[in-house]
Every structure is written in C-alpha cells, then in structure tokens.
Amino acid sequence: MVFKQALIIFAIATFACGLANALAPSNLKGRFNYIPKFHSSNSRYRFDLYAANAIMEGTSPKSIQLRNQIQAIRNDPSSNLPIILYGPRGSGKGELAEEIVKGLPSWQTQNVYRLSLDDGLHFIDTILGTNSHPGLLDDLAVQSNTTLILKGFQSKHVESKEKYDRREELLRALAGLVHGRNYFSTYENRTKSFLPRVVGCTQRTPEYFGEKPDAIFIKVPSFESRRKDLKDIAKAKLKVFEQKFELNDVVLSKEAVQRLLDHTWGIDADKELDSELCNGLKLLASEQKWNPFASNALKSRHLLVNAYNEKIRIRLLYEVPFLREVLMSPWVFGKTLRYIVTPVFVLYLAVLFLGPQARDDNAALTVFWAGWWPGNMLVFPFLGRIWCAVCPFMAVGDLTQEIATSLGVRFRKWPDWGRTAGPVFAFGLFYAILLWEELWDLPENANLSAWLLLLITSGAVVNSLAFEKRLWCRYMCPIGAMNKMFATASMTEVRTWKANCDGCTNPTCVKGESPNLDPSDTFALKGCTMGLKNNQLRDMGDCVMCMSCVKNCEREAPELNLRPIGQDYGLPWLLPMQIQRPESLALSQVETNFWLGGIITILQGSVALHYLPKILADLGIDATIATAPFALDMPFALHAALAILILAFPGTLSYAADAMSIPLESLVNVWKRELTPHPAENSLVVKLYESMLKEGQSMMQWDIDGDGNVSVWEIKEGLKRAGIPAFQHELIQNVLMPFSDKQSDIPISALIDRIQQLYFDIKEAERKPTYQSITAENELNTKLTFVEIFNDLDKDDDGFITKDELYAMSAQGYLKNPLTEHEANDLFDEADILGLGRLNLFEFMSIMRKTVSVGIQEIGYGYLPLAWGSLTAYWLGLGMQE
DSSP states (O other): HHHHHHHHHHHHHHHHHHHHHHHHHHHGGGGGGTTTTEEEEEEOOOSOOOOOOGOOSSSSSSHHHHHHHHHHHTTTTTTOOOOOEEOTTTHHHHHHHHHHHTTTTTTSSSSHHHHHEETGGGHHHHHHHHHHOOOHHHHHTTOOOEEEEEESOOOOSSSHHHHHHHHHHHHHHHHHHHHHHEEEEETTTOOOOOOOOEEEEEESGGGOSSOOOSSEEEEEOSSGGGGGHHHHHHHHHHHHGGGGGGSSSSEEEEHHHOOOOOOOOOTTTTHHHHHHHHHHHHHHHHHHOOOOTTTTTEEEEGGSSOOOOHHOOEEEHHHHHHHHHHTTTTTTTTTHHIIIIIIHHHHHHHHHHHSSSSSSGGGHHHHHIIIHHHHHHHHHHHTTTGGGGGGGGHHHHHHHHHHHHTTTOOBBBHHHHHHHHHHHHHHOOOOHHHHHHHHEEEEEEEHHHHHHHHHHHHHHHHHHHBBBSIIIIIIIIIHHHHHHHHTTOOOOEEOOOOGTTOOOOOHHHOOOOOTTOOTTHHHHTOOTTTTOGGGGGGSSSSSOOOOOOHHHHHTTOOOOEOOOTTTTSSSSTTOOOSSEEEEEEOOOOOOOOOHHHHHHHHHHHHHHTTHHHHHHTTTOOOGGGGOOOSSHHHHHHOOOOHHHHHHHHHHHHHHHHHHHHHHHHHHHHHHHHHHOHHHHHHHHHHHHHHHHHHTTGGGGGGGGTOEEEHHHHHHHHHHTTTTOGGGGGGHHHHHHOOOOOSSOEEEEHHHHHHHHHHHHHHHHHHHHHHHHHHHHOESSSSOOOOOHHHHHHOOOOOSOHHHHHHHHHTTTTOOSOOHHHHHHHHHHHOOTTTSSSSOHHHHHHHHHHHHEEEEEEETTTTTHHHHHHHHHHHHHHHHOOO
C-alpha cells in the first residue's frame, strides 16, 4: 500500500515538472531550475502577497521624494535605463522593486525574471556560465522585452578567500549590467550587450558602480530614519494582510502605534514588520472567534509579543487602563504631600519632641529606627525611589516653595556645582549622620532623632527657597543619594522612548503646565521635579516616580512598566558581564561615581558599627568603649576613632581593590610577555604593528568581506599585506587568537584591541615598568567616542593630530584628570612610533585604549545587590526584634 502511494506521488510530481518545463521560455529550459530562488512570470506581476505600495506611504520628506522619483520613472516610458534601489537591509527595497516593475511599460515586462543572490555563491557558474556552457546572463542578453529584478546579498560573510574572489567576480559582472549595460560572457569569451531592463536592489552606494553610471539610482531610507511614516506603512500593509485572516477594516490603536514606534527594529526590518502584523492579525482573528464583542483593532497586546525588549516588559498603563486615571488624580502626589504627609510629619516631630524620650516608651522612635529602614529597603526592588516622591522633608520644601511663589519670589536655575559637588556633600553629610547616630545613640533618644529629621528638612527648605524644583533631592540629600543607588535595581520604570517624542515642540513632561492637568495639582504643574528628560534616562536612579511626566504629556508617551529586577545592570546580577549573552541580556547602563559608591560602603560599615561591642569583646578589648557617652575623655575619643575607622572599612577595602587592580593587571600583562615560551612572538607583534603604521594601513582593512568580523583566512591575507612571511603566520595567529577556536571569527574591534594591547605590553616589558607607567589611567569626562574626539581635535581636517591638538584634548575637558604638558608629550611620543610628529586615528586610539578607562563603575558589578541583601537582612532582623 505504501509503495503504491509512493508511485502515485512520484507520477504526479513528474507530470508537474514536465508541465512547468514545457511552459517555460524555450531558451531557458534546464538552467533556471538549479536556482531555487529564481522566479519567472509572464506579463504583469500580480501583488497577491506583497503590500508594495506601503513602502511609499507616509508624509515625511523622504516618502514624498520616494514617490516623486518613482512617478518620474513612470512618466518616461521610452527609457530603458537600469534602476537601482540602494539603502540599508530591511528598508523594503524588494517590495519597492516590485512596485516599480508594475508601472513599467508593457513592452519591457512581457517576461519578468527575479534572481535572488542569497545563494549566488553556490550558483556562480550557472549565472555567469563556463567555457563549455552558457549562463543565465547569456540566455537573457538578447531579450529586450524582459525585465530582470536582481536582489543583493543578505550576508557579507564569506568563508574563504576562494569564495570571496568568486563573489567579487559575480558582483563585478552584475555591476557591469548597471554601469555599461554589458557583461563579459565566459562562454563566448567576449563582452556582450545586455538588452533586458535591470531593476536592482543593493546595499551598495552608487559609487560602487563606477564614475557616472548611466542608470537611475533611488535611495530607500531605513525604517529608523522615517519613523514618522511607520504608522502609515503599517496601515497600508494591514489592508493587504487582513484578507488572509478573513478580517476587514482592521485599525491600529494608539497603543499599538506606540509599540511599533518604541520597538528597536532589527536588520530585516521590513520582513519583521510584515511578520509582526501577520502575527497580530492572527491573534485578533482568534480572539474574535471566541469573543463576538471583540473590537476590530490591533492593540499593544497583539504586537511584538515575541520581541525581547517587549516581552520582558509589562506596560501597565495599557494592560491596566484604569491605572492611568488613578495616576492623573491630584492626590498622586500633590495633595497627598500637602494634606497628609506634611501634617503627619509635623505631628510625628511633636511626638518625638514632647513625648517620652526613651525608646521603649516612644512608638515614634521604633517606627523611625526599626520600621522605616527595612520598609524603605524592601520598596527599592519593586518601586525604586518612590519614597522620594512622598518624602516629608521635601513635602515641607515644596510647601515652602509654593508660599514663596505666591509672594513673588523668583527661583534661580540649578548651579553647575550641584552636579559636581553635590554627591561629595551628600557623602559627607551621610558620614556625619551615621557618626552622630552612633556616638550620641540617636536610636535611643527621641529629641536628638527629631533634630536629625529637622536638619535634613532644613536643607530641603533652604534649597527650595533658593533654587527651582528639587535641587536638594537630585544632588545633595544623603537619603536621596542612597535611594538613587538602590533604585537602579528596581523592577518598575517610568520610561519614554525617543520615537514617541519626535517632532515634539512643547515638552510639558519636563516644564509642566499641561492644559490637561487639574488646576489644583500644583505639584504636577511644575513638571519633572528632578529636572529630567524622561526619554534620555539611562537608569532609574534619578527618577522618583512622581508621575508628573505621565500627567503632563499630551501624547501619553511616558509609560509605567514592569521589567526584570536589575534590568539596568544586566541579568543575572552575579554573573560577570563577559560571560553574559548580549543578544538576550541588557548590559549595564548605570552611571555612578566614587562618592555615591562610598555611601553604599559606609552603610555597610554602619551595620558592623552596631556590632562594635561584640567585635571588641571577641578581640579581648574592653567592650564598654563601644558605649562610651559624649565626654571630653579618652573612652569617648576611642569610641569616636573606632566608629570613624569601621564606617570607612568596607569602602577602604573596595577602593584598595579597585586601585590595585589597575597596576596588577598591567604587571600581569607585562610578565606574560617576558615569560612567553616563544620570544619570536613578541618581535612578530612589533614588526606587524610598526609595518602597518609605515604602510598607513588600518586593521579595519583586515575585514575584507565587510561583515564586521575577521576570519582565519582574512588574518592570513592581512599578514601577507603587512609583510609577514607565510611560515610565521601560524605563530602570530596563535597570539592574535589565543582563546578562540581557530575556525571561528572574532570581531574586528576585538582584534584591534588585542594587537594594540600586545604591542604596548611588549614595549613596557622592554623598558621595565615603573609605578607611574602601570598606574597611568585616566577617565573620560565625555560620552563621545574616540573617533568623535579625534575628529573634533583634528581642526585642519587632514586626518592627523599634532602634539598641540592632543594637548588641547585635555584643555577642552575631555579627561577627568587634565594632562600636564609633560604627560601629553609622553603619551604622544609613545604613540608616535615612526617619529613623524603626528598621529593618525589608529595611533590615537591606541593610546586612548591604553591610558583611558571609559565609564568605570566605582561600585563593582554585582556589589550593589550584595549590599542591598546584607543591609535588608540586618534591618529586617532588627525590625522583627522590635
């Protein structure tokens, strides 16, 4: 039975193949069958599966220009010039090519052939022909009533030098069809004219096709550069795709549009958009089958459910619609601060001042020292820094500011010293508070605890009278500085994606005063209390989640999202960043500085300080020193000295570890070069690096196929060009690719870093390292890349920088620690190996990579969650004892 079924299937397949062969143009039989992605059709192409017009939709200047160019082609029916659509991958060039062919005159489109070059490397002989067999181009060359659609390579990666050469041969042949409308026939051994009209899709610019090619070039912009048109493109595609799912008049909801705008589109953006719209329509169709009352609109829950950035977030304002109505209430948080927080705070202070002073008799003391601390620590992972939004200190400051405003007081803008000196002030004040708590036993004294609260409140009030909004909270408050660090691990975020802000000329999210607000919501009318631009946030450290931006934005762009805990740091917390998979985990974005990191370490020191009596007893020292009251005597002096040391102990260890890591790493690299079992490796590295400089080569030229990675065969080609003999290739290859499988590729940037690091380690080993040389590391004071800095310094645009231009780098504030003229000269001379008195970009980047650290986090990766865990455990234990 099975055999009989197999025979029937075989007979049907044979008949179908024979019929297809009989219907194909006679001069093409037997060859196109070998190219699986080659398709032919007679007459006009029917657009049953493509939303071809969608790519031209939109109101942006780029869309208008695109439509005008295509209309110009249709207005010239006598032209037979090649048409080349160029632009980034995923911009919809293929769909646009089909639309162009649809509008060409009928005498050019009696036969339309489509040749995809995805697999072109496997069929080069079939396309170009051989000495014994004609190729596809030979078959088509004389057909003037034919149009050939060429689609370019989807991948630049080539596995070997032989395949690279064959690919270049194919590309040169196809470029000839565009530049001179001819090609070299291998079969006939001569150059032949090519009569069919060519419509090509490529990522290559017009310059690739030679000087002034006689062709029509149309630039197709990427989705990223025309986000304004994305809504119209998606709507046009829906009109085509909805029929497949038996749907009609499907619309995009506002939330769905925002989700499309927010999404980071991949390489194949056009295909990804098609796929997501079809998936969304499939979900909608399924929903309507079991729910007859379901709307006919694609909503945010239907789209991008499989995209990583979307899947890891729950957009609460869309998934829980009534939540937006709740947040729009003036009780969040303006009236709450005025009518609840402030009166309760005043009453609380009264209880501390006027009530019993002992801890056992005053519940307010217990709430402060055993309730607030663990409560605040437990809030961080869930709601971040929301305590600062309802902070009683700033509630009084806000009320003071409102009263001053009603009296006509004008507040100053924030001074520059707030950003620079504020963290230092916050650290110093926190240190003093922790010492005060220990030496005067604040947790057992209601009066002193009240004065502590008033001290912080006075700072908020004074700043509120001098400066607009919340300078105190942003930069100077010690509690706020602690909250800032822990809030970066929050699983809740308020975030605006830049796409939603395109074209916004009235940023009410920042400045406030939105007409949509309740006039009584004076808190939200001020705008962002922390002076933040929500769409520029790197982490949740500064955002207090006051929801002012959510209330003020008329576009409803700011969103309240749930996300994995610690997302700003990368997940999971405790794994080193180098072993995480970047395609599935977010890398750390948190910006910190030394003083904010110091606050976390002295907090850990304060826990140790609470166990001081036990520590002293275990060491055999009089434990009564740890409880010595204030007095001008030796026990109190010892108590104070021990408190200062123990508070600083964790921070001192962290600082020492960070400071030691730099010279130790440098010394290890030097020792590796001194102890290498093959000293010839060192001389080869020096020879390679210096020969490249002499020849003016850049290692970027080693990426021959242009895919961003370097394969073994590309390294060999680079070594040849650098003059390294073939018998030494394997030796230096083992140095450049020490840990990788020799069959795998490495990023070109990693190879550049590797050879530059090796070269300078070898040179440092030759001249014997000094303490200054191994600790010489600066920190960038800018977010510009090395290339952008180089271009800025190169004032005469000659591609080189001089000593004076390098010294200007320090004068212009690019470095955290400005260079002296002597230091700049030493750096320049170290990089100027050839003694030419100038540095190219390659040499400049070499000294930058050697001497500059970019974005060092003074809080070690994974240290913050450990600190949070230990502090939370301590305060929870204390609270449970109470």
